[in-house]
Amino acid sequence: MARVEERIDVGFGRSPAAEVSARPGPRRDLARLPWASFFIIVVLVLVAVLAPFIAPHSPTEQSLPDKLRPPAWQEGGSTTHLLGTDVLGRDVLSRIIYGARVSLIVAAAALLAGGGIGLMVGIVSGYLGGRVDSFLMRVVDATLTFPTILIALLLAVSLGQGLQTIAIAITVLIWARFARVVRGEVLAVKTRDFVALARVHGCSHLRIMAIHIVPNVLNTFMVLLTLHIGFVIIVEASLSFLGAGIPPPTPSWGQMVADGRSHIASAWWLSVVPGAAIMLVVLAFNLFGDWLRDWLDPRLRQV
Amino acid sequence: MLESGAIAAEPLIRVENLTKHFPVTRGLLIARTTGQVKAVDGISFTIGRQETFGLVGESGCGKTTTSRLLLRLERPTAGRVLLDGQDVHALTGTDLSKYHTRVQAVFQDPWSSLNPRLRIRDTIAEALVVNRRVSKAGRLERVEEVLHQVGLPLAAASRYPHEFSGGQRQRIALASALASDPELIVLDEPVSALDVSIRAQIMNLLKDLQARQPLSYLLVAHNLATVRYIAHRTAVMYLGRIVEHADTESLYRNPLHPYTKALFAAALPADPDAPRDDMILSGEVPSPIDPPSGCHFHPRCPFAMEQCARVEPALKAVAAGHVVSCHLY
Amino acid sequence: MNAAAPVVLEVKDLHAYLYTRWGVVRAVDGVSFALREGETLGLVGESGCGKTMTGLSVLRLLPEPAGRIVQGQVLLQGEDLVTKSEAEMRRVRGRRISMILQDPQTSLNPVFTIGDQLVEALRMLYADAAPALSHRAEEALRSVKVAAPEQRMRAYPHQMSGGMKQRVVGAIAVAGEPRVLIADEPTTALDVTIQLQYLTLLKEIQARTRLAMLFITHDFGIVARMCDRVAVMYAGRIVESGPTRALFRAPRHPYTEALMASVPRMEASVERLPSIEGQPPPLHDLPVGCRFAPRCRYVDDRCRREYPPTLPVGPAHEAACWRVEPSPPSR
Numbered sequence: 001m002a003r004v005e006e007r008i009d010v011g012f013g014r015s016p017a018a019e020v021s022a023r024p025g026p027r028r029d030l031a032r033l034p035w036a037s038f039f040i041i042v043v044l045v046l047v048a049v050l051a052p053f054i055a056p057h058s059p060t061e062q063s064l065p066d067k068l069r070p071p072a073w074q075e076g077g078s079t080t081h082l083l084g085t086d087v088l089g090r091d092v093l094s095r096i097i098y099g100a101r102v103s104l105i106v107a108a109a110a111l112l113a114g115g116g117i118g119l120m121v122g123i124v125s126g127y128l129g130g131r132v133d134s135f136l137m138r139v140v141d142a143t144l145t146f147p148t149i150l151i152a153l154l155l156a157v158s159l160g161q162g163l164q165t166i167a168i169a170i171t172v173l174i175w176a177r178f179a180r181v182v183r184g185e186v187l188a189v190k191t192r193d194f195v196a197l198a199r200v201h202g203c204s205h206l207r208i209m210a211i212h213i214v215p216n217v218l219n220t221f222m223v224l225l226t227l228h229i230g231f232v233i234i235v236e237a238s239l240s241f242l243g244a245g246i247p248p249p250t251p252s253w254g255q256m257v258a259d260g261r262s263h264i265a266s267a268w269w270l271s272v273v274p275g276a277a278i279m280l281v282v283l284a285f286n287l288f289g290d291w292l293r294d295w296l297d298p299r300l301r302q303v
Numbered sequence: 304m305l306e307s308g309a310i311a312a313e314p315l316i317r318v319e320n321l322t323k324h325f326p327v328t329r330g331l332l333i334a335r336t337t338g339q340v341k342a343v344d345g346i347s348f349t350i351g352r353q354e355t356f357g358l359v360g361e362s363g364c365g366k367t368t369t370s371r372l373l374l375r376l377e378r379p380t381a382g383r384v385l386l387d388g389q390d391v392h393a394l395t396g397t398d399l400s401k402y403h404t405r406v407q408a409v410f411q412d413p414w415s416s417l418n419p420r421l422r423i424r425d426t427i428a429e430a431l432v433v434n435r436r437v438s439k440a441g442r443l444e445r446v447e448e449v450l451h452q453v454g455l456p457l458a459a460a461s462r463y464p465h466e467f468s469g470g471q472r473q474r475i476a477l478a479s480a481l482a483s484d485p486e487l488i489v490l491d492e493p494v495s496a497l498d499v500s501i502r503a504q505i506m507n508l509l510k511d512l513q514a515r516q517p518l519s520y521l522l523v524a525h526n527l528a529t530v531r532y533i534a535h536r537t538a539v540m541y542l543g544r545i546v547e548h549a550d551t552e553s554l555y556r557n558p559l560h561p562y563t564k565a566l567f568a569a570a571l572p573a574d575p576d577a578p579r580d581d582m583i584l585s586g587e588v589p590s591p592i593d594p595p596s597g598c599h600f601h602p603r604c605p606f607a608m609e610q611c612a613r614v615e616p617a618l619k620a621v622a623a624g625h626v627v628s629c630h631l632y
Numbered sequence: 633m634n635a636a637a638p639v640v641l642e643v644k645d646l647h648a649y650l651y652t653r654w655g656v657v658r659a660v661d662g663v664s665f666a667l668r669e670g671e672t673l674g675l676v677g678e679s680g681c682g683k684t685m686t687g688l689s690v691l692r693l694l695p696e697p698a699g700r701i702v703q704g705q706v707l708l709q710g711e712d713l714v715t716k717s718e719a720e721m722r723r724v725r726g727r728r729i730s731m732i733l734q735d736p737q738t739s740l741n742p743v744f745t746i747g748d749q750l751v752e753a754l755r756m757l758y759a760d761a762a763p764a765l766s767h768r769a770e771e772a773l774r775s776v777k778v779a780a781p782e783q784r785m786r787a788y789p790h791q792m793s794g795g796m797k798q799r800v801v802g803a804i805a806v807a808g809e810p811r812v813l814i815a816d817e818p819t820t821a822l823d824v825t826i827q828l829q830y831l832t833l834l835k836e837i838q839a840r841t842r843l844a845m846l847f848i849t850h851d852f853g854i855v856a857r858m859c860d861r862v863a864v865m866y867a868g869r870i871v872e873s874g875p876t877r878a879l880f881r882a883p884r885h886p887y888t889e890a891l892m893a894s895v896p897r898m899e900a901s902v903e904r905l906p907s908i909e910g911q912p913p914p915l916h917d918l919p920v921g922c923r924f925a926p927r928c929r930y931v932d933d934r935c936r937r938e939y940p941p942t943l944p945v946g947p948a949h950e951a952a953c954w955r956v957e958p959s960p961p962s963r
Contacts (some may be wrong), residue, residue, distance in 0.1 A: 127359075192417040499850050501907075503906065581832070587795060588825075
């Protein structure tokens with residue numbers, strides 16, 4: 001039976017139909033962009049890319065006479081080492097800068113791989129349904145029940161430490177989350193009439209998935225990606241903290257936090273500075289992801 | 304292949320004993336079939352060329368499943384759908400491609416019939432792209448042609464669905480169905496989601512299109528007035544079966560089956576002084592999982608007789624072209 | 633209809649606007665009508681005309697903060713609802729005015745049983761203890777002709793058909809014995825034979841309780857059957873209102889006339905259905921002058937320049953159109 005909807009049309013060719021929603025207008029006001037998040041993210045990317053040019057020292061250069069210097073604003077600190085030095089005399093600031101690279105590379109690789117696999121599995125599973133769906137979802141369930149860090153540790157131990165291993169470990173961990181959410185979206189898109197009409201037009205399943213399903217789940221997928229960046233960075237940091245991550249001397253924020261543990265009382269900056277960096281970056285990405293979801297969502301609903 | 308003489312006599316669409324049962328399953332790990340939803344339970348009808356065949360009934364009667372069976376969106380449990388004598392569900396390869404260009408559809412909801420990510424011209428040309436009939440230039444030309452036919456400006460081609468109103472979207476959906484020059488368009492509630500004054504526009508458009516080219520429609524609808532305006536012949540469905548079918552005029556002037564009478568009586572006329580011979584049916588529409596025995600309508604029928612519960616009545620011709628399945632006749 | 637019945641609801645010059653990023657949408661732009669005890673007023677129009685917004689405005693249920701009543705009064709038995717506080721409105725809703733919506737699917741909470749939802753509604757109205765409330769709930773189900781109410785109490789909404797759900801919704805709506813019921817397209821989602829059952833039920837309830845009904849619909853068949861008076865809305869305003877019979881026999885506003893002509897009839901077959909070209913104007917960008925002018929077959933210059941006043945065209949029958957001659961006195 002027909003649903004007669006109260007739609008207040010704003011004409012053809014101009015702005016989209018103004019749907020009366022219970023949420024206030026200002027929420028979608030573009031002036032409320034998350035400037036702080038944008039700023040942090042841009043800075044992060046620039047820092048990682050330009051690391052060799054902006055780091056004051058080499059991150060691995062040891063200088064034992066300079067060890068355990070506090071940050072510049074404290075007594076005993078100097079401007080040569082703005083954020084102090086660690087137990088081997090290495091400059092903390094430079095290590096933070098190079099550590100940004102590690103975080104970003106791992107995050108990007110794992111997200112692209114894990115996200116990519118999850119997207120494909122979600123689409124195939126949701127669209128085809130039936131036994132394929134059942135099977136794939138059981139695999140997803142199994143993957144999700146494994147304790148995150150344990151798996152990562154096992155993989156790190158068996159494959160050896162290194163950037164590659166961490167990327168693989170994280171990929172294995174997150175693809176299932178993407179698959180599940182994407183599958184849910186696909187189920188919703190699948191019921192829309194244009195998918196049935198595509199079959200009536202004679203489209204193959206492959207064409208339907210590529211042209212009709214994927215573009216309509218991309219919004220959700222992108223939001224999911226941004227929301228997982230924080231998670232991935234923390235996993236990498238945790239693994240490095242546990243010693244199963246990036247091997248020294250390459251700096252990694254998590255490792256720096258671990259190294260500084262024994263000196264927490266005396267040389268607090270060794271753990272707190274990298275810890276703060278992790279927190280700031282994860283927060284920025286989470287806020288960005290939240291904003292992206294809100295920004296994309298109502299527009300999605302209008303169509 | 305049939306000889307040309309036989310093709311002329313053979314109706315465009317012939318549906319023979321079409322049946323579709325959906326299994327009802329229970330259980331999480333191991334699915335057991337505990338019953339069947341007899342959505343369509345052995346129906347037969349034909350659609351001629353340049354003819355509109357109306358299929359009416361309430362929810363659960365099977366009319367939407369029937370339309371999906373014709374479109375190959377479902378496979379029949381039994382029975383056949385023949386397009387020019389060929390079994391539609393046995394087609395493969397180029398025959399199948401050809402079928403897709405000959406049979407198209409327009410669905411009820413204008414807000415979900417168009418892919419929001421595709422430009423209008425890509426949606427409209429899809430059947431042409433997939434079935435490889437025409438070159439790119441040829442496709443664009445065709446898109447413009449059908450936009451013109453449905454009364455939309457050429458500028459619409461490069462826009463996106465969200466820029467259009469409900470009525471305009473249905474026109475686009477119609478253009479999309481017309482692009483491959485089909486012989487049959489299955490219309491599943493094409494106007495029920497539209498505003499009242501827009502409905503007339505679309506219905507007139509459908510009629511005009513049919514007058515100008517060899518186009519048939521299968522019109523599935525629950526609004527009896529809409530069907531009367533467009534359909535040449537109409538069938539009434541109840542719980543998966545056709546209970547009556549006839550020329551539209553015949554059917555509306557003289558409904559025979561008690562369900563048809565109740566259905567017509569329930570369609571309130573826009574006239575405050577119209578006589579109110581209400582045939583208020585008792586109870587709800589029974590579920591198609593466990594339909595009543597014999598004549599499916601007997602529990603709610605004011606004229607039910609003893610045999611109605613035991614024996615399913617056969618479809619009998621009571622007047623020229625007017626067929627009904629009821630023990631009263 | 634007994635014209636001497638007291639007026640229960642009076643809406644005077646109601647303006648309700650929505651403040652959106654595309655401008656101010658004047659959803660209800662000067663609507664006035666009166667509803668008497670025991671009477672059914674049909675509010676007819678197409679989507680976007682403001683009829684649902686009118687219903688929501690009466691109950692002060694406009695989407696916030698975008699929606700606001702900017703002018704006018706809604707007098708329920710003399711009290712102005714527009715000036716009441718939210719706390720006061722909560723005591724009014726369900727008790728003195730109730731509303732039934734279109735979609736039975738979303739009107740009921742899928743995770744609670746029918747019984748729970750009925751009892752919940754009744755708890756707001758009666759101070760009885762649980763068993764007594766349960767009993768009242770069963771009675772309510774019985775009054776809307778739901779068979780085997782004791783069993784239905786334990787059922788979940790998804791186990792019921794659309795028609796049955798609407799009955800439950802109706803039971804909840806009239807449980808507090810309201811004086812006014814606003815029904816917004818309550819049968820659009822129902823099968824036609826079920827619709828007839830439901831409308832008959834509503835009529836029975838109305839006869840029993842002298843309920844006044846505001847029936848919002850786009851279906852003229854329903855109007856002809858259910859309504860004593862009709863008001864036709866277009867682009868936020870009422871363009872014609874009058875007794876049902878008079879309106880059907882001789883519609884005086886061109887929109888009413890065109891709309892009725894464009895609806896196919898079941899009773900007769902026509903060659904061609906006249907349709908109204910074009911679309912209604914956008915509510916945030918309304919033209920000066922008559923809003924139907926661009927689509928009207930009788931339009932002239934005056935129509936485009938000035939919005940026509942509402943003029944009487946018959947006993948209790950008026951239309952907002954320049955073409956209308958005032959009806960001659962004493963018919």
